[in-house]
Amino acid sequence: MIISVLSGKGGTGKTTVATNLAWSGSKTAYIDCDVEEPNGFLFLKPAIEQTEKVNVMVPSIDKDSCLACGQCAKWCQFNALAQTKNTLLSFLQLCHGCGLCALVCPEGAITEVPREIGIIEKGQFNNNNEFIHGILKTGEPIAVPVINRIIEKIPELTADFIIVDCPPGSSCAVIAAVEKSNFCLLVTEPTPFGLHDLQIAVNLVRTLNISAGVVINKADSGSEMIRSYCEAEGIPVLMELPFSKGVARTYSTGKLLVQEDLLLRQEFQDLMARLEGVVS
Amino acid sequence: MKMVVTAEGRDLDAPVDPRFGRCEWFISVNSDSMEFDCSANSAVNSSQGAGIQAAQFVVDSQAEALVTGHVGPNAFQVIDASGIKIYDGTGLTVKQAIEHLKNGRLTEIVQAGPAHAGMKRK
Structure with a gap:
């Protein structure tokens, strides 16, 4: 109970x-x-x-494969990713570890890595x-x-x-x-x-x-x-x-x-x- | 020049909303023709990262300048990385802010203010 x-x-x-x-x-x-x-x-x-x-599993972005298409930032409902003119910025403290960014990345440029939060x-x-x-x-x-x-x-x-x-x-x-x-x-x-x-x-x-x-x-x-x-x-x-x-x-x-x-x-x-x- | 102004109302006579991430409206203006359109800020209701979401809107709109009041550290980083200049339009209407910007009378915001400044009730 x-x-x-x-x-x-x-x-x-x-x-x-x-x-x-x-x-x-x-x-x-x-x-x-x-x-x-x-x-x-x-x-x-x-x-x-x-x-x-x-740990929370957060995105690690392979800069060489990333085409800066912005799909990951578009789908992240926690605003942990932002696509600027040329680069992808990540705000890992805001990441809930849902893994959606890695799923939607058309280039497979995102892998998930553990980040200790407590x-x-x-x-x-x-x-x-x-x-x-x-x-x-x-x-x-x-x-x-x-x-x-x-x-x-x-x-x-x-x-x-x-x-x-x-x-x-x-x-x-x-x-x-x-x-x-x-x-x-x-x-x-x-x-x-x-x-x-x-x-x-x-x-x-x-x-x-x-x-x-x-x-x-x-x-x-x-x-x-x-x-x-x-x-x-x-x-x-x-x-x-x-x-x-x-x-x-x-x-x-x-x-x-x-x-x-x-x-x-x-x-x-x-x-x-x-x-x-x-x-x- | 295309610019985005945060506003408390939906037209050029509205006051500039000093909040960025949780402003009410974005007014996108062509400062040469003064044609504009208005979008509700969808970041207002986000549980976290409102500044980042609002900054993404500004970046995606391909503006060259942003006129607002307070920009927090995360939003500042996103806008700065896109080469968009930020100006302080506090206390002005949207129309006045654009005129001031054209005449070089608006102060450029060159560093981020405190986080969560727009969370306070007005």
Whole structure:
């Protein structure tokens, strides 16, 4: 069972919810797809056992065979190639590695060569819970290939529940992380921004036809705004984490809430149980 | 001379669009006859590399000059490699920009500005 944790808005508490939830189940794996800033490891402190490179296959152009016909640039939907008056220019950071340029080149002047854009690390936390995260190289603009590689690893895992910590926003990177999920946990905060981006996240999961529930983090008197939206839309609110200095303090020292606070430990165990109920 | 001007509207009285990759319209003008035609910029909705796509349009149109506002590093490279000169028409209408260019009063842009300048909402 794959449960992804996303939010639309950044900084609402995806990683807080995902890491504490992952710690609360016995056969639970944690997967960090926020490859631009993976920080789940700070809280779960996994022992890393395996590292592999993530390559994108990018075009290498044989200048002698290239006739500068511009077909490759014309077909590249990622704008990674441009045909200038006399030469072909490539912008390999924009390449998604689809290979179409090599296919359409009438002269066979393009071969595909690997280009490293990041790594994946695999390990264990809390004795024997599986852990995977991806790290996109600094300066690389495209996260999707790293996320796809992580998602491809899910079938190798033995856990019953796989918690996917998603990137913020609602772009291609989020869709790549969420696509294979059975359920989405939408983390929001009781602010107008939180609600606005929650609505975008709800649209996203509905488009992908995945059912979802909401966690209100930093809950306070403003939470009613989120609750009434969820009620109107028929989306269950599965947990409310109260706004608290204690929570912030625990977070800032890299500790899990479930290790420090018995009440919150119970809350997360209840959330896990509720998810098992909702999903199965 | 054939030139391409980025514009906020579809005719010569429209203001020059200071964005390049994500400008609204391209107006291709023959500066001698002042005949022009207008194309929507298809790069506006591209998820990435809008400047490169827009630059490809300018190169393919066989213009000798481009009048716009900000050109990012990737687009600059494509246009520069094609020997097309870039001029700053910020604050002018398309017609004024062409007149200024004919009179040698437009400043040539000789190096790229920051990337993603046109992503900001107006």
